[in-house]
Structure formats: structure tokens, C-alpha cells
Amino acid sequence: MPRRLSLRHIGQLGFKEFRSLSGDMAMMFLVVFMFTGSVYSESTAKPESLNRATIAVVDEDRSQLSTRIIAALHPPQFIDPQYVDLAEMDRGMDAGRHTFVLDIPPNFERDVLAGRAPALQLNVDATRLSQAQTGTGYVQNIVGNEVQAFVQRSQDSVAAPLELVSRSAFNPNLQASWFTAITAIINNVTMLGILLTGAALIREREHGTLEHLLVMPVTPLEIMLSKIWSMGVVVVLASSLSLQVMVKGLLGISVVGSATLFGFSTLLYLFAAASIGIYMGTLARSMPQFGLMSILVLLPLEILSGATTPRESMPEQIQYLMSFAPTTHYVALAQSILFRGAGLSVVWPQLLMVAAIGAVFFALALRRLRRTIGAMQS
Incomplete structure (x- = not known):
């Protein structure tokens, strides 16, 4: 028993x-x-989101559009951008002071408004792999959004009949x-x-x-x-x-x-x-x-x-x-x-x-x- x-x-x-x-x-x-x-x-x-990445800007246009783009590169994703010239750009990258350097060419705003699709140059320190991969997408999205908003306002375009507003549930800042x-x-x-x-x-x-x-x-x-x-x-x-x-x-x-x-x-x-x-x-x-x-x-x-x-x-x-x-x-x-x-x-x-x-x-x-x-x- x-x-x-x-x-x-x-x-x-x-x-x-x-x-x-x-x-x-x-x-x-x-x-x-x-x-x-x-x-x-x-x-x-190993954060998946960008946080306090160093970025410098070569602003050869000195226009309203370039100022908007630079102002959009703000914390917490980036440290406040540092203005450099073309000569300092390479030295800063070689010394490891900047992970990203954005070069805005002359007459950038004029070419955008004229529909010529000018090119920007983004230099990336690829040795900082995690920030380089994530940050490149961040910069592309920021520049694209600012250019689109500037063109729509300058041309007084009619607003789209539908606006998609995304909301991140449970983790608002992703x-x-x-x-x-x-x-x-x-x-x-x-x-x-x-x-x-x-x-x-x-x-x-x-x-x-x-x-x-x-x-x-x-x-x-x-x-x-x-x-x-x-x-x-x-x-x-x-x-x-x-x-x-x-x-x-x-x-x-x-x-x-x-x-x-x-x-x-x-x-x-x-x-x-x-x-x-x-x-x-x-x-x-x-x-x-x-x-x-x-x-x-x-x-x-x-x-x-x-x-x-x-x-x-x-x-x-x-x-x-x-x-x-x-x-x-x-x-x-x-x-x-x-x-x-x-x-x-x-x-x-x-x-x-x-x-x-x-x-x-x-x-x-x-x-x-x-x-x-x-x-x-x-």
C-alpha cells in the first residue's frame, strides 16, 4: 500500500x-x-534604434530647405549637427569624430523646386556597423520627408484626400x-x-x-x-x-x-x-x-x-x-x-x-x- x-x-x-x-x-x-x-x-x-549618433553637415546651399533638413537632425537620434566644410569632412571621418557627414550641394533648393532631382551625398563611417546600418535609413527618411513637405508648401499643392496616421501601440517610441x-x-x-x-x-x-x-x-x-x-x-x-x-x-x-x-x-x-x-x-x-x-x-x-x-x-x-x-x-x-x-x-x-x-x-x-x-x- x-x-x-x-x-x-x-x-x-x-x-x-x-x-x-x-x-x-x-x-x-x-x-x-x-x-x-x-x-x-x-x-x-546592441540597441536596434539609433541613439545619439554623431553627424556633421557641409551646407553649400545655405537655403531655407537646407536649414530645415539640418534642423530635423536632432536628438535623441542624433547629437546636434556640427557644421564643417569640405576640407574638414574627410579629416573628421578619418579621425572617427563623425559617423555621418551630409553634404548638401550648391543650388539644392533651386534644383528641387525646378524638379531636377538633385543628389545629396551621405558619407558613412561603416566601421560603426550598427549605427551605420540603422542611421542611413534614418537620414534618408528625414531628408525625404523634409523635401516633400517643403515642395508641397512652396507649390501650394492640394492636400491629399486621405492621410495615413500611424500609431505605435504599447511602445510609442519604438x-x-x-x-x-x-x-x-x-x-x-x-x-x-x-x-x-x-x-x-x-x-x-x-x-x-x-x-x-x-x-x-x-x-x-x-x-x-x-x-x-x-x-x-x-x-x-x-x-x-x-x-x-x-x-x-x-x-x-x-x-x-x-x-x-x-x-x-x-x-x-x-x-x-x-x-x-x-x-x-x-x-x-x-x-x-x-x-x-x-x-x-x-x-x-x-x-x-x-x-x-x-x-x-x-x-x-x-x-x-x-x-x-x-x-x-x-x-x-x-x-x-x-x-x-x-x-x-x-x-x-x-x-x-x-x-x-x-x-x-x-x-x-x-x-x-x-x-x-x-x-x-x-
């Missing part, structure tokens, strides 16, 4: 996991870094850091949810404490539940603090969603992620082997879940396959909560899917753990 589940044993074993984790300096450093330095670096190191910071937290929850539980199981085996547990009145289910709740609490607290301190505080990113609902969703998702980690921990025989196995599992989960690229842009076969992964549904509900302020009435289908898939992985991991323990006892 199977023994009844003991909540006391689960609680005590969970607190033992806290003590074990606190003594593992490598894992403690990983938890702290992934929710602080990693989030900050991913949101600021700041890349708003997306990358939240995405970093979501991906780190997946990574640490799997790594911490799997590493905890392997640490038991390497230190010989798993054999001690086998002679105690505890069951594999109690061992597994203790590792899931303890490591889940660690990740939920770390991700919640990262959202409040790093994202909202240090980075100043506006998050309109409910932090409580996000925390509950994360805790439910960690039930599935931790089950995957325990299953992998029963397969791996050492920590290096577990690390190599984690690479093969984490990369598809993070890249194909929709956190980096929308699922709609992926092949239909990949979309169907990833619909059986809990990460896909967690990413969808986390983005809905944190980006769009969605409530429980919107994300409950994803929550149900995470719970259902998590139950399947939990059953598989428990079955594998029982087999592993049974083999050790025999």
Missing part, C-alpha cells in the same frame, strides 16, 4: 535545497547575474530596450528553471546525498516536489525583483501589466520547466554532460518559442511542433501581460495549456526518477 504524501517532508527537503543552493557559489552567481547584468546588457548593448529587457527575463526564467532543478538532482548524486535520501522515509514524488517548489520560489523571486528593480527602476521601462499575474504565471510555468530539468537530470550522469544536454534543449525552446521572432513568421511545421512546448505558451502570455497589460480573462487559455503540458512532463519526469532510484536500490 503506497504511503501518503507528506507535506512536512516536502517542506523540509525544499529548505534543504535552499541551503544547498546557498553553498553553491557558481549557481548563486548565475542566478544573480542572469537577472541583473544579463538583463541590463541585452537591453542596452525603443528596442523595452522589448529586449522583458524578453531577457522570459528567457532567463526558462533557462534557470531547467538548470537549477536538474543541477540540484545531479548535485545530490555527485555528493552522495541521494543515497542518504533512499534510506529515509521519503518517496520519489516528495523528492521531486521539494526540488520544484524550492527552485521555483528562487526563480520567481529573482525574476520579480529583476522586473521591479532592473526593468522599471534602473532602465526606466514602462510595464503596465500586473506583476502579480506575471508572478503566478511564472510559478505555473516553472512547474513544467522544472519537470524538464529533473527529467534531464536523470538522463545525465555528470554536470558537464547535463550542461551539454541543456544547450540542445534550451536553444530550440528560446529561439522557436516566439520570444525573439514571432511564431507567425516560422514554418507551419515548426509552429505545430512548438505548440507542444510549454515555453511557447508562457512567452505568449508573458508578453500579453507585460507588453499589453492583459488580464486573466485574456491569458487563461495559455495558462491552461502550460498546466496541461506541465502535467505531462511532470508525469514523465516522475516515472524516470522512480526508475533511476529503483536501479540504484537494486
